[in-house]
Amino acid sequence: xxxxxxxxxxDNLMFLALASRALESAQYEVQTLAPPSAFEVMKRCMAFxxxxxxxxxxxxxxxxxxxxxxxxxxxxFQPLVILGISTSHVPEVEQRMLKAGADxxxxxxxxxxxxxxxxxxxxx
Numbered sequence: 001x002x003x004x005x006x007x008x009x010x011d012n013l014m015f016l017a018l019a020s021r022a023l024e025s026a027q028y029e030v031q032t033l034a035p036p037s038a039f040e041v042m043k044r045c046m047a048f049x050x051x052x053x054x055x056x057x058x059x060x061x062x063x064x065x066x067x068x069x070x071x072x073x074x075x076x077f078q079p080l081v082i083l084g085i086s087t088s089h090v091p092e093v094e095q096r097m098l099k100a101g102a103d104x105x106x107x108x109x110x111x112x113x114x115x116x117x118x119x120x121x122x123x124x
Contacts, residue, residue, distance in 0.1 A: 004028050004122050007050035009067075010085075011035040011059045015108065019054065022111035023118060035060065038067045045077050052122055054114070055102070057086035057093050065100040072101035081121045085114075 006028045008019050016032040023030045031048050033041060036059060045053065053071065055064050064084070071077045084097030084105040094105045106117050 004052065005048060005050045006030050006052045006054060006118060007041075007044060007048055008032045008054045009034070009036050009041055009059070009062070010054075010056040011061075012056070015056075018111055019114055022115055026115050026119070028118065035062075037061045038063065038070065041067055042070065042077075045071065045080070050080065052081045052083060052118055054083045054085055054118075055097075056108075057084060057088065057097060065096055068097065068100040068102055083117055083121060 006023055008016055008030065010016050011034050013034055016034055020030045020032050031044065031050070033044055041062065055068060057064050068082055068084070071080055071082065082102045084094070084102035085108050086093045087108045089107060097105050104117060104121055106113055
């Protein structure tokens with residue numbers, strides 16, 4: 001866990017605060033970005049070089065599917081694991097994130113589920 005960098009991309013400031021606190025308490029180095037544009041996310045990824053990007057599905061200035069495709073296809077961002085997240089429980093949301101290239105998807109819920117998913121994805 002120590003030394004692993006996580007970038008959280010979401011437009012919900014309360015979620016960003018709670019998620020970063022939860023992941024930092026698990027010894028991850030965390031940066032957040034809100035409200036993001038795809039360009040800002042790519043710029044931050046180049047500078048921060050995260051091992052894991054947590055990307056929300058519903059963001060007004062950023063299409064997460066396009067963003068995931070760009071991050072997964074550009075070798076400059078590899079190796080990067082992507083965790084898609086959403087408050088939506090519509091199955092199509094999860095399917096769209098995974099089809100775009102997200103490695104895993106979870107519904108926004110407890111911070112323990114976020115910590116668990118990060119731990120599982122980063123040790124794989």
